[in-house]
Amino acid sequence: VPRRRPDRERLDVWQQFLTAHARITDELADDLVQAGHVSLVFYDVLIQLQQAGGKLRMSDLSELALIARSSLSRVVDRMENERLVVRKRSDDDRRSIYACITPTGRAALRAAAPLHLYGVQRLFAQHLTDTDVVALQRVLAKLVS
Amino acid sequence: VPRRRPDRERLDVWQQFLTAHARITDELADDLVQAGHVSLVFYDVLIQLQQAGGKLRMSDLSELALIARSSLSRVVDRMENERLVVRKRSDDDRRSIYACITPTGRAALRAAAPLHLYGVQRLFAQHLTDTDVVALQRVLAKLVS
DNA sequence: TAAGATTGAAAGATCAATCTTA
DNA sequence: TAAGATTGATCTTTCAATCTTA
Numbered sequence: 001v002p003r004r005r006p007d008r009e010r011l012d013v014w015q016q017f018l019t020a021h022a023r024i025t026d027e028l029a030d031d032l033v034q035a036g037h038v039s040l041v042f043y044d045v046l047i048q049l050q051q052a053g054g055k056l057r058m059s060d061l062s063e064l065a066l067i068a069r070s071s072l073s074r075v076v077d078r079m080e081n082e083r084l085v086v087r088k089r090s091d092d093d094r095r096s097i098y099a100c101i102t103p104t105g106r107a108a109l110r111a112a113a114p115l116h117l118y119g120v121q122r123l124f125a126q127h128l129t130d131t132d133v134v135a136l137q138r139v140l141a142k143l144v145s
Numbered sequence: 146v147p148r149r150r151p152d153r154e155r156l157d158v159w160q161q162f163l164t165a166h167a168r169i170t171d172e173l174a175d176d177l178v179q180a181g182h183v184s185l186v187f188y189d190v191l192i193q194l195q196q197a198g199g200k201l202r203m204s205d206l207s208e209l210a211l212i213a214r215s216s217l218s219r220v221v222d223r224m225e226n227e228r229l230v231v232r233k234r235s236d237d238d239r240r241s242i243y244a245c246i247t248p249t250g251r252a253a254l255r256a257a258a259p260l261h262l263y264g265v266q267r268l269f270a271q272h273l274t275d276t277d278v279v280a281l282q283r284v285l286a287k288l289v290s
Numbered sequence: 291t292a293a294g295a296t297t298g299a300a301a302g303a304t305c306a307a308t309c310t311t312a
Numbered sequence: 313t314a315a316g317a318t319t320g321a322t323c324t325t326t327c328a329a330t331c332t333t334a
Binding site: 240 | 324325326327328332333334
């Protein structure tokens with residue numbers, strides 16, 4: 001193991017990053033459950049499908065929704081039971097399967113979105129000045145590259 | 146629901162924040178498992194105990210390690226089985242229980258720390274300029290308050 | 291009654307093995 | 313053989329109810 005390690009300041013920032021993530025996502029998840037909407041996991045799947053134009057291959061959806069492959073199979077099972085999505089085998093490559101959002105799925109997303117977006121605004125976005133936004137774009141771009 | 150919502154830029158930043166968190170923590174967790182060290186969850190518990198001087202009440206540990214109360218009970222069960230921690234009832238308030246790090250726990254932490262810290266350096270800290278650090282301190286302080 | 295913590299039952303996530311098509 | 317995806321078995325997390333002490 002290379003013995004290079006973060007300095008104290010950067011390690012503290014990392015801890016704050018973890019804390020911020022946990023606090024915000026816990027509250028976002030709670031908000032949806034309390035209001036009787038889809039769970040945050042389902043919401044994330046639906047929003048990715050919506051943003052992609054309605055359908056995505058399971059493996060692409062897995063990456064975009066930040067859910068491990070085998071977990072996603074189970075998530076999509078449950079979502080299919082609730083008629084939020086349907087699976088369709090691809091005609092191009094018959095190994096691939098598309099998860100497709102249904103009208104029911106779109107309705108559930110529309111119902112949940114205002115509350116969720118208000119949460120993102122309240123817990124995250126409203127705290128960011130324009131300077132903060134520029135800084136975060138710069139930093140996060142480096143972290144995800 | 147107040148219908149105030151984040152603008153497109155801030156919503157994209159939020160998505161990047163989620164992506165960065167998932168990518169980094171997944172890899173940090175993998176690193177530890179691959180090398181045969183304690184899991185990232187155990188590591189987080191051990192580091193909090195260490196930083197607190199060796200022991201913490203279950204409910205305080207729960208907040209610091211970002212683990213829900215009832216989950217923590219199970220985590221500490223498993224850690225006790227591996228002799229990484231021991232529970233001790235408080236003498237002040239006999240409702241409280243302290244989780245205490247053991248010599249075995251300290252050894253496991255020492256063994257895992259170089260690899261973990263190298264991961265934090267590689268995936269997070271090394272990407273941050275001094276300007277970035279200042280910006281993140283400012284932003285994250287607002288988010289966790 | 292309430293705070294601190296744990297537990298049984300149930301839900302969710304994960305690994306390794308498997309299935310199907312390329 | 314490998315890519316895409318799912319599944320059985322297992323592990324972990326979570327909720328609601330419970331236990332203990334204040």
